[in-house]
Amino acid sequence: MVLFSLVASHRDVDLTTVARLADGARGLPSDLVGSGLLNGAVALSTCNRLELYGEINTPTQDAAALRETRAELVGLLAERAGFDPQDVAHGVQLLTEDDAARHLFTVVSGLESAVVGEREITGQVRRALTEAQRDGTASGELVRLFEAAAHTAREVGTHTSLGERGRSIVSVALDLADDVTDGQWPDRRALVFGTGAYAGATMAALRDRGCADIEVYSASGRAEQFTANRGGTPVASDDLEDALNRCDVVIGCSGGAEPMPAQDMPTNALTVVDLALSRDFDPSVADLPHVELITLESVKLAAPEETGESVTAAQRIVDQAADRFKNQRTGRDMSSAIVALRKHTMGVLEQELDKIRQQHGCTGAHEEIEFAMRRMVKSLLHQPTVRARKMAAEGRAEDYLMGLEALFGIEVPAAQAPAQESGTNAAVSGQHTTSEPRLPSAPRAAG
Incomplete structure (x- = not known):
């Protein structure tokens, strides 16, 4: 068996393409494992990356077999996302074995994020494995890989100052909003689109800045339940127009099916922060004279750099974790x-x-x-x-x-995890288990 990761990230392709690929990848792990192409698969989708981790049924790193698998996976992904495979292929990397493991450890440590050191990625990685286990696509080796990633994230958080400043995509976005919005946070009204973990992180960040007047809208109708647990005021669909007219800052975290067009925006001065991978607001709203639009691209450009010492220390831990995982395998x-x-x-x-x-x-x-x-x-x-x-x-x-x-003539079978091993499947067949890696709870990126 060969571990691999198929990676499309903000470093190689634009975020619109990442969003479309993420939409195309929905249900792909189940299809790949069900068809027998892969022994296991886990999809990691965040606001700036789509990564497919898998285990291919080949006894060694057969270069021809891996090229064929890559071409087939890129073709499937492109077709589902509505792209020409040739247009996708150049922006997608295939990493195998030790390189795939090292990449995941780097990602989960926040070293590959648009905001270096952000801790939201840890929760996203945890949920990716949880969903794969729920769907029965997480092979034993992939579970071990993601658990090793969980341990690496904890080591980086414990032994380095990376992420201590609390920087995240949300915090950088709100810093940008603060620069272009009249008044101060305690006097501003905010409207949040969405009810996921990312919306929850936005609520918490707004409160930390003193914003107390927060309304929440959900196209799926979950705003009332969300605000009952987290505070804020729910907004019904019939009242959305009035809520937009009342607020000073609107923050999109839902990634709805259809972005709000410019003609539906209110006429009052408004700062729009669109953090959804599948945009909540049409980019043309930036052309409105009374609207300031902040996007994920804006956040990426404005993200402050972490100190070289922190990054070096985190990279050292990642390298050690990758070597340890290799030796264990x-x-x-x-x-x-x-x-x-x-x-x-x-x-x-x-x-x-x-x-x-x-x-x-x-x-x-x-x-x-x-x-x-x-x-x-x-x-x-x-x-x-x-x-x-x-x-x-x-x-x-x-x-x-x-x-x-x-x-x-001895063919060594793939090793199987012991049945009592915590957090792993009893076999590498993709059997479902309810155990999860022990990653720190963190909000999920939009999209």
């Missing part, structure tokens, strides 16, 4: 190889002992021969066992596995 492979070799050798031994029993029966001679043969086999297995561990430490596990297959 190699160790499981070597354990399986050693078990397979012992099973093969002991099978041959038992066949020969059966012949001796038939010839000598249960006699003292038989017992002496059996004792000597078992001792000899044990001695013969000692050096291959030591070599297995040494070659794993040298990064040559694949050479050892290929040698077993070439010399003895």
